[in-house]
Amino acid sequence: MESDPVKLKYPIAALAAALSLSGPAAGLAQDRAAPAPKVTAATPAPKLLVVIAVDQFSADLFAEYRGHFTGGLARLASGVVFPSGYQAHGATETCPGHSTILTGNHPAHTGIVANNYFDLDAARADKRLYCAEDETVPGTSSKGDQYAPSAKHLLVPTLGDLMKDRDPRAQVVSVSGKDRSAIMMGGHKADELMWLTPTGLTSYRGRALSPVAQQASAAIAAAIAAPQPGLTLPADCAAHDIAIPLDGGKGGSVGTGRFAREGGDFRAFRASPQADGAVLAAAAALRQTRRMGEGDGTDLLIVGLSATDYVGHGTGTEGSEMCLQMLALDRELGDFFARLDATGIDYLVTLTADHGGHDLPERNRQNAWPAAQRVDRALDPDKIGKAVAEKLGLPQPLLYGDGGDYYLSKALTPAQRKAALDEILPRLRAHPQVEAVVTAEELAAHSISKRPADVWTLMDKLRASYNPQRSGDFIIALKPRVTPIPEPGIGYVATHGSVWDYDRRVPILFWRRGIASFEQPNAVMTVDILPTLAAQIDLPVDGAKIDGRCLDLLSGPEDSCSS
Template identity: 85%
Template structure:
C-alpha cells in the first residue's frame, strides 16, 4: 500500500523489503476499581507528533477522517500535559517513554551549557557525546548519543525482562528517536538529507538502507505545490515578515534537494511511517511470543509550525496530510491481523507567530526584546561592574555565570542582573537555582501547577542554569521573523504545555477524560498493559486506567 506523500520510488523500494485524571489529590477517595488481566497486545506502537498541541487537536478534530479520527475514537485525554516548564523537543520526548520529568531524565533543554566541558564549545546538545574529539554542538557537527538520558525507557525495561522483545525507533529527528528509543533499541534511525542515518559507526539494516536510498531520491526531486483543500481557504492569508517575504499562503512546493522544505511537509511523515511499517514487516514485529515496541517520531508538524506558524494554510495542509498518512499506516497494520495498541502524544505544544496573533484578536502578542539576549546582558553588566567577559552564557531560559568569576564577583553580578531582569516588562519571573533546588517537585494535577512547579520539573542541579528566565505569555523568543523561523515554543504557558494523549486498541471501549493527565503517565500505562512491573518510586507518572467501567487496566 502506497502512502499518499511517498514517491513511487520510495513506495516500491519499501514494498521490496518484505511482503506484498490527573494525579490524585490528597483528599481524593481511593479507587474502587478491580484490576483485570487482559491479554497483552503483541505490538505497542508509540507515536509522537512534534508540536502537535492540544489546541491543534481541538481545532482540526472535527475534520479528521483518517488515522487521527481512529485515535480520537479511542481513549482520549484531549488536554494532557508536558507538565514541565522547558517545553522543548528533547525534554518533551524524554518524558514520553521514561515516566519521568526532565528533572529526573536530566534532559533540561535542547541545549544547555557545561562550562567545565573539556572542549572549547561549552554548549551541549541534549543528544550528543561531547567527549568525541573534533565535535561541537552545532547541527551536523555533534556525535549523536543517548548518554545524557539518566533513566531507562520502556524499551530498555522490556529488553531487560525479555531480550527477545524487539524495539525499533524511527523518527524525523535524532533527539526524538534517541530519547524514546533508549539504550537497547534493535534499530534506531532518523531522517537526514541523504535519507536515513543512525549512530556513528552503526550500519543501517538492509531494509533501512533501501528506505534511505528511496527517501534520498525523493528529497532529490522537486515537488510541485500541493492543492489547497477547501476547508483550508480561510487560513489562506499572507503575513508579512520582518526580514522580507511572507507566510500563510504556502503550498509546500520545493526545489530539488531542499531538505528543510521536505521536512516541513507531510512527505517527511510519510517517509518515516513507511519506513516503520517496512521494518515491522521484515522483522515480523508483533508476530512472536513477546510484545514488541515500534516507536515513531513525526517531525513535520514542528517544522511547519516553526517555518510558517500554526494557523496558516501550511498547517492546515499538514494536518490533513498527517491524518491521511496515519490512516494508511494503520491500514497496513490492520492487514496483518496483529493485536496492536497505539499511543499518540506530542513532545510540546506551540503557538502562532505574533504578527498573525495580532491580526486575530490578540493585539498584545510580541517578539522578545533583543536586549534580553544573554550575551548583551552579560556585556552590559560586566562593563558596568568591571568584570571579565564573557560573563553570561545562555540558550533559551537558562543563564549560566562564567566559572572565572570569584564568589564575590558572582554575588555582585547577580545583585545587578536579577533586579534589572525582573523589572523588564516582558519578563514574568526570574528564578535562581537555589530557589528551585529548595522547591519540591509537585505531586498535584499539572493544570494547578504554579510557575515554580513548572520550572522545578525541568531543573537538574548539574545541568540547569544559575538562574532561569520565564517570559510573559505570548512573548515569542525570536526577536525578528524571517523565512524558515517565525514561531516557536518553550514557554511555561499552557499553549506550549498542553498536548493530546490518545490510546487505541481494537475492541477497547472508547471514553474521553478531560481532566489533566501527563505524558509521564504514558510509560506506566503501557507497561501495565503488557504486564511489565514498574517501580512507582522511580518514576513521576502513574498508570492511566484504559478500561471504562468497574475494571481497571492498571495492574
C-alpha cells in the same frame, strides 16, 4: 500541475512498492470487518506497542482540526482520549518533551533540561552541549552536523530499555524525523534507531543501517531528490489562506504556502507532509522485515513525526500550510494503520506530542490578540553579560545562555558572583517582558509537585525542568505570548518553549482494536504513558523511580492498571 491533497498519496504509499511492503503476513491475516472482541482486564497483552510522537502537535491543534479528521487521527479519536494532556514542565522544547514520553520522568530526572545547555567544566572548548550528543568524542562540537549523536545525557531508562531488560528478545525500533526524537524515546538499548537526513536515514556514528533500513534510506533519498509540485488548497483550508507580512513586509510573508519545492531541498522536504510519510513508510518496512508483533512476546515500534514542528516554526500554527499538514498527517497515519491491520497483529497505539506551540505574533495581532509581541534583543545573555561585566569590572564572558537557562562564568569569585547576581537579577525582573527570574537555589528548595498539572504554579513548572547538575544559575520565564524570536525570517517565525499552557498542553490518545471508547478531559501527563503501557504488557515498574502514574484504559469498573 498542482495536486489535490485529499487524493495525493505521500511516501507511505509511494514508497511502499520501493520498499516491497506486502499485504498480510503468512498465518496472521484475519477478517478486519469481524466484530472485535472487547478488551477487558483478562485480554492478553498486545503483541505490538506503537508509540507515535507528533512534534508540536498541541492540544489546540488537535481540538481545531478534530472535526476534519477522517483517517488515522479519527481512528485514534475513537479510542481512549485525553484531550488535555500535559508536558507538565516549563522547558517545553523538543528534547525535554521527548525524554518524558517513554521514561515516566520529568526532565528534572531525565536530565534533559533543554535542547541545549551549558557545561562550563566540559573538556572541549565548546561549552554548549546538545541534548543528544556525546561531547567527549574528539573533534566534535554542539553545532549542527558536528556533534556525535548519543543517548549519553539521558539519565533514566526508557520503556524499551525495561522491555529489553526483562526479555532481550523483545524488539525495540525507533525511527524519526529528528535524531533527538529517535534517541530520547528509543533509549539506550534499541535494536534499530534512525532519523532523517539529506541523504535519507542515518543512525549513530559507526552503526550501520540494516539492509531494509538502507533500502528505505535510498527510497527516501530519491524522494528528496525529486521536485514536489504545490498542492491545491482544499475547501477545509480556505479560511487559512491569508498572507501574513513579516518584518513590515521586508521579510516576505507566510500563510499561503503549498509545499512546492525544488528537487534536493531537504529543508523544505522535512517541513512538509512528505517527511512524515517517509518516516511512516520506513517504520512499516522495518516492522514487516523484522516481523515485529509476530513473536511470543511484545515488541515496541517508536515513530517520531517532525513535520508539524517544522511547519509550525516556518509558517506558524494557523496558516494554510498547517491546515494542509494536519489533513496529510491524518491521511498518512490512516494508511500506516491500514498496513498494520492487514497483518492481523493485535497492536496498541499511543499518540502524543513533545510540546505544544504558539502562532507567530504578526498573525495573532490580526486575530484578536493585539498584545502579542517578539522578545526584546536587550534580553540576550551576551548583551546583558557584557553590560554588567563592563559596569562592575568583571571578567568576560560573564554570562552564557541558550533559552531560559542562564549560566554565570566559573571564573568568578564568590564575591564577584554575588555582585553579578545583585546587578543582573533586578535588571531582568524589571523588564516588562519578563514574568519571573528564579535562581537555582530557589528551585532546589522547591519540591516537584504531585498536584494535577493544570494547577501547577510557575515554580512547579520550572522545578520539573530543573536538574542541579545541568540547569542554569537562574532561569527566565517570559510573559505570555512573548515569542522568543526577536526578528522573523523565512523558515523560523514562531516557536515554543514557554511555561504557558499553549506550549504545555498536548493530546494523549490510546487505541486498540476492541477497546471501549471514552474521553477524560481532566489533566494527565506524558510521564503517565510509560506506567500505562507497562501495565498493558504486565511489565513491573518501580513507582518510586518515576514521576508518572498508570492511566486506566478500561471504561467501567475494571482497571487496566491492576490486572
